[in-house]
Amino acid sequence: MPERIISKSVIKRLPIYLRILDQLVQRDIDMISSKDLSTESGFTAEQIRKDLAYFGAFGTRGAGYNTEFLREKIIKIIGLDKRIETIVMGAGNLGTALTRYNSTKNPYVNVVAVFDKDPRLVGKSIDVIDILPLDEAPRFIREHNIKVAIIAVPAKAAQDAADLVVKHGVIALLNFAPVKLNVPENVHIHNADLTLELQSLIYYSSPEEERLERLRKEMKGGKSGSHKSFSLE
Amino acid sequence: MPERIISKSVIKRLPIYLRILDQLVQRDIDMISSKDLSTESGFTAEQIRKDLAYFGAFGTRGAGYNTEFLREKIIKIIGLDKRIETIVMGAGNLGTALTRYNSTKNPYVNVVAVFDKDPRLVGKSIDVIDILPLDEAPRFIREHNIKVAIIAVPAKAAQDAADLVVKHGVIALLNFAPVKLNVPENVHIHNADLTLELQSLIYYSSPEEERLERLRKEMKGGKSGSHKSFSLE
DNA sequence: TAGATTGTTAATCGATTAACAATC
DNA sequence: TAGATTGTTAATCGATTAACAATC
Numbered sequence: 001m002p003e004r005i006i007s008k009s010v011i012k013r014l015p016i017y018l019r020i021l022d023q024l025v026q027r028d029i030d031m032i033s034s035k036d037l038s039t040e041s042g043f044t045a046e047q048i049r050k051d052l053a054y055f056g057a058f059g060t061r062g063a064g065y066n067t068e069f070l071r072e073k074i075i076k077i078i079g080l081d082k083r084i085e086t087i088v089m090g091a092g093n094l095g096t097a098l099t100r101y102n103s104t105k106n107p108y109v110n111v112v113a114v115f116d117k118d119p120r121l122v123g124k125s126i127d128v129i130d131i132l133p134l135d136e137a138p139r140f141i142r143e144h145n146i147k148v149a150i151i152a153v154p155a156k157a158a159q160d161a162a163d164l165v166v167k168h169g170v171i172a173l174l175n176f177a178p179v180k181l182n183v184p185e186n187v188h189i190h191n192a193d194l195t196l197e198l199q200s201l202i203y204y205s206s207p208e209e210e211r212l213e214r215l216r217k218e219m220k221g222g223k224s225g226s227h228k229s230f231s232l233e
Numbered sequence: 234m235p236e237r238i239i240s241k242s243v244i245k246r247l248p249i250y251l252r253i254l255d256q257l258v259q260r261d262i263d264m265i266s267s268k269d270l271s272t273e274s275g276f277t278a279e280q281i282r283k284d285l286a287y288f289g290a291f292g293t294r295g296a297g298y299n300t301e302f303l304r305e306k307i308i309k310i311i312g313l314d315k316r317i318e319t320i321v322m323g324a325g326n327l328g329t330a331l332t333r334y335n336s337t338k339n340p341y342v343n344v345v346a347v348f349d350k351d352p353r354l355v356g357k358s359i360d361v362i363d364i365l366p367l368d369e370a371p372r373f374i375r376e377h378n379i380k381v382a383i384i385a386v387p388a389k390a391a392q393d394a395a396d397l398v399v400k401h402g403v404i405a406l407l408n409f410a411p412v413k414l415n416v417p418e419n420v421h422i423h424n425a426d427l428t429l430e431l432q433s434l435i436y437y438s439s440p441e442e443e444r445l446e447r448l449r450k451e452m453k454g455g456k457s458g459s460h461k462s463f464s465l466e
Numbered sequence: 467t468a469g470a471t472t473g474t475t476a477a478t479c480g481a482t483t484a485a486c487a488a489t490c
Numbered sequence: 491t492a493g494a495t496t497g498t499t500a501a502t503c504g505a506t507t508a509a510c511a512a513t514c
Contacts, residue, residue, distance in 0.1 A: 006448075009505070015432035019411070033471065042413060045471095046507060053473055056452040061472040062514040076451050078436045079444070086431070093330030098427065100326060106428050109435065147438045150431070172438035174431055178252070180275060188437035190430050194331065195339050197425050198319070198383070198407055199248035202342065203311045204421035205380045205405035211312070215239075218309050219289040242481070266495065278495095279483060286497055294496040295490040 010051050014078055016041055017048070021071035022107070033064035080108040087146055089161040090153035091116035091124075091131045094176055098150055099126045111150075113140055117157075134164070141168040151175045243284050247311055249274055250281070254304035255340070266297035313341040320379055322394040323386035324349035324357075324364045327409055331383055332359045344383075346373055350390075367397070374401040384408045 020040045024032055034045040041048070052058055052070070055077050059065045075081050086102070088095045091114045102111045104127070114126055117134045124131050132140065140146070149165040151158055151173055158177030165173070172188045175181055178195050203211070253273045257265055267278040274281065285291055285303070288310050292298045308314050319335070321328045324347045335344045337360070347359055350367045357364050365373065373379070382398040384391055384406055391410030398406070399420055406422045408414055411429070414422055436444070 007505075011436050012429075012433050014436070015429045018432070019429070035471080040413075044507070046509095047505090049472065050474085050506080055448060057473065059472050060514060061512070062470045064471065073451060077448065078432060079439055079447060080432065080435055084435055084438070093326050093333060097326030097330055101428070102431065106431070109428075109431050148431075148434060171440070172434050174427075174434055180273075186440075188434065190434045192425065192427060192430050194407075194425060195334070195342075196245075196248045196252075197423050198335065198339070198342050198381075199251070199311060199313065200245050201381060201405050201407055201421065201423045202313055202317055203244050203247070205317070206312055207404070207419075214312060215288060215310065218306060240481075268495080277483070279485095280481090282496065283482080283498085290497065292496050293490060294488070295494045297495065 006054055010054060011078075013041075013043060013047075013051055014074055016043075017051075018071065018074045018078070018080075021067050021074065024067040025071055030067050031064045032067055032070075034059075036064075075108070084109045084148060085112045085144055085146060086110065086148040086150060087112060087137070087140070087165070088114045088150045088152055089116075089137075089165065090114075090151070090157075091118070091121045091126065092152065092154075095150075095152035096126050098152055098176075099129055103127060103129055109148075112144060112146075115140075137164055138168045141165060141170060146170060148172045148174070151177055151181070153177060155179045239287055243287060244311075246274075246276060246280075246284055247307055249276075250284075251304065251307045251311070251313075254300050254307065257300040258304055263300050264297045265300055265303075267292075270298075308341070317342045317381060318345045318377055318379060319343065319381040319383060320345060320370070320373070320398070321347045321383045321385055322349075322370075322398065323347075323384070323390075324351070324354045324359065325385065325387075328383075328385035329359050331385055331409075332362050336360060336362055342381075345377060345379075348373075370397055371401045374398060374403060379403060381405045381407070384410055384414070386410060388412045 017037065020037060034048045037048050038045040049059075052065075055073065058070050058073055086109055088099050088111050091099075095114055095116070099111045099114050102109055111129055114129055114131045115134050115137045116122060116131055119133070121131050122133045147170060149170045149172075151161050153161045155177050158175065158179050159181055162173060162175070162181045162183060166183055166187055171186060173181065173183070174190050174192060176192050176194065178193050181189055183189060206214070250270065253270060267281045270281050271278040282292075285298075288306065291303050291306055319342055321332050321344050324332075328347060328349070332344045332347050335342055344362055347362055347364045348367050348370045349355060349364055352366070354364050355366045379398075380403060382403045382405075384394050386394050388410050391408065391412050392414060395406060395408070395414045395416060399416055404420050406414065406416065406420065408422055408424050409427065411426050416422060439447070
């Protein structure tokens, strides 16, 4: 049943496998077992085999996976076989960092333009990528058939930026603004809210015992006073 | 049983609830139901109630949650009640963006120093935050009792940067470098690999039918030729 | 053939959703 | 009291892990 929908968790692991395969191919290693992929990726060998098996039988029993072959397969599965062109909304520090990185070091995705509303930035460029005014975005998106955009504008401007690009054909957004964006349901959003990441990390920044002690204390303070879950057991 | 370990998925949602509560408190709204929290956050009301119930009974039946009270609780649960000081390794565009954002707009976490090995950057500052040379990091981490660090250096330098900060007391890392970091098991890592985010988003950047068509084609090309999962059913 | 490793099915685990009694 | 909404238990769903037959 190829028409089964593949879960997001599986899709999220594919680029990790791909990166490892890139390195293996580069080092002229041409076979790898799920066990070795496990060591490299941190996922279990069983999970890796299962993930790959959703898409076909790409390995050879007794031998493992041919790195070049598997790499090509994953590239095609994700849809990275044609060079993907994307745009960045916002030419601040974050937009600049993302543009720089993805116009040189990302082998599969290319930033082809950056848009900003600040007239002092417009006309400049980030490496060889031009910073264009916001109102040129519609035409650019259409002409280049842009499907993916990165939102790196301030929170207040994020919904407008999203609306603008979606209106002209973008259907996948990587959102760095700390807001929940509302988009039509055919549009996919990945939120990369760095503040949230950092805050949830704080939870783990004290030693285990301290954390549990803190929780125990907080639970005691429950709204309705004493409560059965405080029992020592 | 307060000593039960709380799952990562729950912890990841807490900062989202917190942000909403921040806004509600600011707007002087003092009660909110799980239903309304659901609308704001996108999670189901049941899930929100369940998440909160792990930590205690913070609501009032028939009425909902007191925003200020719940906000305080979540702050204490995450451990954001004392102002958290963090450092950024790497003063490139990404490091600069993260420093800027988290020294002004993040209400709970503060970047207090940035480290870079480039002598041309050292001595400068990002807003009011000094860029310090790498070899001052050990002393700084100890003196300020830094527990959280953000890795924003190039891939090649990331493991060294992680080793350095961990050696001197850091136990939580937010890693932006596109590499798997090896750390002792008491150290927590959140990976925020923007390249991977972008690549997995590409999977969703073509319309559903096209995606399935692509998969069907790829499966046909399985290593070992024809294979039972290609059947039309 | 013997050894290795895949692909797949079954078992387990964990997280989400549904339902509802408790209670404000 | 009646209406609303929580907190909690039970049911479902989905994802991971284990086991092993298939096969290179």
